[in-house]
Amino acid sequence: MTAYPSLHMIINGEKVAGGSRRTHTVVNPATGESLGELPLADAADLDRALEVAAEGFAIWRKSTPQERAAVLQGAARLMVERADDLARIATMEEGKPFAEARIEVMMNVGLFNFYAGECFRLYGRELVRPEGMRSTVRWEPVGPVAAFAPWNFPLGNPGRKLGAPIAAGCSVILKSAEETPASALGVLQCLLDAGLPPQVAQAVFGVPDEVSRHLLASPIIRKLSFTGSTVVGKHLAKLAADNMIRTTMELGGHGPVLVFSDADVDKALATSVGGKYRNCGQVCVSPTRFIVEESVFERFRDGFIEGAKAQVVGNGLDPATTMGPMANARRPEAMDRLIGDAVAKGAKLGTGGERIGNQGFFYAPSVLSEVPLDAAIMHEEPFGPVAIINPYKGEEAMIAEANRLPYGLAAYAWTSDVQRQRRLAAQLEAGMVGINSHMIGGADAPFGGVKWSGHGSEDGPEGVKACMVLKAVHEG
Template sequence: MLSRTCSKVSGSSSVLRRFTRLYSQNSLSVPITLPNGIKYEQPTGLFINGEFVPSHSGETFKVLNPSTEEKITDIYRADVADVNTAVKAAKNAFDNHWSQVDPEVRARGLFNLADLIEEHADTLASIESMDNGKSMICARGDVDLVSKYLRSCGGWADKIYGKVMDTGKDHFAYSIREPIGVCGQIIPWNFPLLMWSWKIGPALATGNTVVLKPAELTPLSALYAANLVKEAGIPAGVVNIIPGSGRVVGEKLCTHPDVKKIAFTGSTVVGRNIMKTASDTVKKVTLELGGKSPNIVFADADIDKAVENIGHGIFFNSGEVCCAGSRIYVQDTVYEKVLQKFKDYAESLKVGNPFNSGVFQGAQTSAKQVEKILAAIDSGVKDGARIVTGGKRHGNKGYFIQPTIFADVREDMDIVKEEIFGPVVTVSKFSTVDEVVSMANDSQYGLAAGIHTRDINKAINVSNRVKAGTVWINTYNAFHQNVPFGGFGQSGIGREMGESALDNYTQIKSIRMALENNQV
């Protein structure tokens, strides 16, 4: 097309250069070579009604590589007009097709998508590492769970059961579970592709359609995966991806009358605002929010394994994990031993370029997050906490932070109370089970907890008493597609994954029919 059009230009080199420049600016994909040499085409447009399109305004924003602080590309930024267009496409797809098809059609689409995610796993993991800063070790784990979860959702598509209720011989009563409609979904920057799947999978399995807003910091994998949605045979309008700001796109999704449900993963502060905004149109809302999760080590634990688990619990994904085990409690008789081994573990971690072999902790996702983490570290020092190791930036380029351990903390310090969302952890001492349960529960959050002990009775007792939506015993951050995940208190409403996720995307209709009582 380019050559045919250029042949019609008058021959002026200036006109030709201007046309070429405009063509380049309006292109909806750019060729990118990833740091590990993989080459691919990155979509840059909004994905609406099965096609990549420019935003109505034509406005773009730049996406940075947090490991190098250099620009990757520019992406079109959605605004209110784009939300309206995407919602219209999603509503049309819901009303006229997706909510009406046989469940096996939805299952097949999700199975195909899971297969394609597996086929493109290396590219997707590499995009995630480049865009988010996470190590390839973490990114590969994310993509593996994405494909498993989408396949699991496909398996649920024909198992959305209702119930028959006995209400007496004169009536027949039953309930059915129906899809809600257009679902607005807002995902964070720490697990871009994983959260994409956690939102899209159950919504599609239950017959809903989606308008999803990825974080502006990390939109690349969501847009790349949109191509796979199309290739999987999922019809136009069922999935729409519109990068943009929370203040514009997110707020419009929350107030749009044709959006019937909002799913949000992110900070507790923003989650509260979403609840308020969505209340005007009485939407169903699910929230997966912040955390300040306790990770408890008892004296009878396998100490070496426990140290590995608490290290994984805080330094995995550069500490940018809502359920990170950021409050460690160690029984007093093994406190010094565990603290020394934990220090050695942290100092042995390889931090740096996420594409380098052996790197476990990559970059933080943004300069703003680095500033927040360093401010929290400064706060801890000023409050009298002792830095056991770390506490500074790592290197002189990229958003890297040293794995940081605080000891000698008080439970009222901000570094113990407030979510830091980085590779920073506090270590406290306890004596008795009752004491540590009280310390663990002294938080507004309740997302997760960890318990390390060889005593099964103690493990069950403490897991029953700790106020958290997920409790890991002798492991941490051990996600599985069949196990529900979500929080108590300020950590959110609703559950992701497992059968429980389907509840977020269905509504119950009850039917009671009078019967003629014919006597034989």
């Protein structure tokens, strides 16, 4: 069994331990017990990280595609070798089932290998000009990147934040979540062990507002990449604006799922139940608001309740577990508040709606139906194991409900009507749309949202280009 590692920051390749620094207690969400003490950066640590990042950019912007690709491919190989250890650490920190954490490792492997190939595809172009003149358009690395990653995908989020800048030729300062530090450190260590110069990538932890204000106030930082809530994203965007720092924002969602009467309801149920309770519902693209045509509403609702009751809730290290605990004490409190408010306003609770056990942060898979529009959960992302299932009359009303909120990250639809599929693809206001599928991501596909769900993309060629700037050069 993998032991939980000692915790530190990484600056210039050095492991920076506690000393006199403040610390944060990392807790196992399955037991509520302490895993370790994480040192938090002070101002001197952040200044040193910025200084090293500037040095790292001067080095890495001159690197060849072959050098960048070799590091990314080498890190991918090391992640395969260390997959079980990385996955167990992620499960200890975040709670998700070991099998889900291992898939997350392999997601990073695929992304790093894709980005390695992308290093050779960062093409510019030459413009047509009269004889004697030459005009070219070049892609160049934007500069040092400040990258802030949340706790819900403790391996995958750091992988996204590190892989794109490194492929583009940038340096990066990673501030991953204090709840899941060892997972992020494990990903970075694979890159360093694969030959990444130590100046190119740093990992710091700290009080989030202190770290973000300090880094974004520095003229060294040229790009901010943030994944998290819309509220925090708006705050960081304002800080970034003072120095005109470019931003990629992957923010909150409230995933609508449209289920039409002509859909394969059994397949929609099997897919949606698994998608809803994956990672205990703590997924930004989690299917949440089920917008079901009236004629199949009761069948879909009752089937979903059966699927929720069939989930095996327990410690993520138990092979029988299909849903682990919530990641921290704040999340069960949020579930109690949102579900309690909905029921008080007339919603029907089909199952769940309560905590499980007297240790850790376990919450029962929950299903609400016929939820009134004035319930808070109809407007606020629950980020937990609760499905909202309501009946609607026809396509127009269903699309209107899907687009009602200011969020636009992921949307899903189930229908066998090909013409309707095309209408939905055009009319749903989301950065990613899944039709008869909940598979909306991939190493080669852009991942991002619209409206309050943010702007810019991670993954795919777009993820690397988000860490680059255009330059037009005209020679007479």
